[in-house]
Amino acid sequence: MITVSVFRFPSDTAASDAAREIDAVDAARNNENVSVKIDNHPDAHSHWRPTVPSMASTSAHGPFVINIYTEQRSPDQHSLSDSIEKVLDKQIPRLDEFSPTPVDKMNDLVADPDDLLTRVVMQYPAPIGTPDVNDAVVYTDRGYLLLAGAKSETSQRFEKTGVDAVAMLQGSILARTRDDEAAKTYVDDIVAANLDRNSESTPPSGVPDVKCISLTNPSPLDEKPYNCIVRYRRFVVVVNSAQEVDVQQKAAAQYALLANSQ
Known part of the structure; x- marks a missing residue:
């Protein structure tokens, strides 16, 4: 250690x-x-x-x-x-x-310079006041890997698909990949890596580029066993829920938000 x-x-x-x-x-x-x-x-x-x-x-x-x-x-x-x-x-x-930020410039730092959090669907109203850094935060690829424990499969996926930023909002995770093809690879890798405990489930009707999986044998501790992976161009967002119909609705809303984001 x-x-x-x-x-x-x-x-x-x-x-x-x-x-x-x-x-x-x-x-x-x-x-x-x-x-x-x-x-x-x-x-x-x-x-x-x-x-x-x-x-x-x-x-x-x-x-x-x-x-x-x-x-x-x-x-x-x-x-x-x-x-x-x-x-x-x-x-x-x-x-x-690394170039240290001058202490008197700390308050000028931008938490989300590329407005990635605005591309993620909110699952519940935001609290008034200072955002919870565990609930709404943007990481560089390296920062996220440190947070996630730098698991080899995640690190390899990031390197292969050129992920350069990750945004987390209310349990949903957005990854920005190198390009459209890399985003497709990212989605396929997520699904393949999780099929040992999951099975593919029904995506929302009429929404393209969404794959959904659910835990095959969820336990009472698995609060959100339903997951959908939404892709639009170079962006991939994973949403989850305790109910299949709810995760389908979230996935549809997430795709619409990505498609209409500038």
Whole structure:
């Protein structure tokens, strides 16, 4: 297991001080902890207990602090430190590619720059006030894969079909693929990947490019066993419901919204 956290500080100096202090406080929690050096990353502050199969490391890179915690099956210092080294080898270049938003410009960031959420049918009235980030949110492809646990089949599907953004609204999920053909492939892949527990069901009458599936043996815990996958041009939206007629109506409404969106 590897857990990576990145923190942003006001300055490089603040980040450097924080990295050192974070490691010192964590290491002081047990007097068996000993310092460890990470090859190719001499500025990383790291420690472990020789009898415990885990290691922690904290590094400063510019205004950022990278905190890594790794566990393995056996207390092998070389293997644990090698894992941390590999993470830093990947994480540092990603930070170099990133341009931090100035703190005074945070409120100017646009949550949905391409208006993807407006293309997703609402299943119930939106609450008044600040939107729930778990209920209405747009991710980049990489952000969504991190959220979903980066399952290999999802990652492969995104790469194959060129998904570059995902919008989630009230349980429905929209994916924007590379082009029309890629969207067709995306739908076919979803259906094929879920037929082990599902069977194809009846799509809404008169609505093109919709495929529906339902759980073959739903349990009481399966609150929404009916799903329809709606495709329009490069967009694919998955809607779900507890009732077949309801999911068919949602799918029809979703197709109409996509077809009439600019």
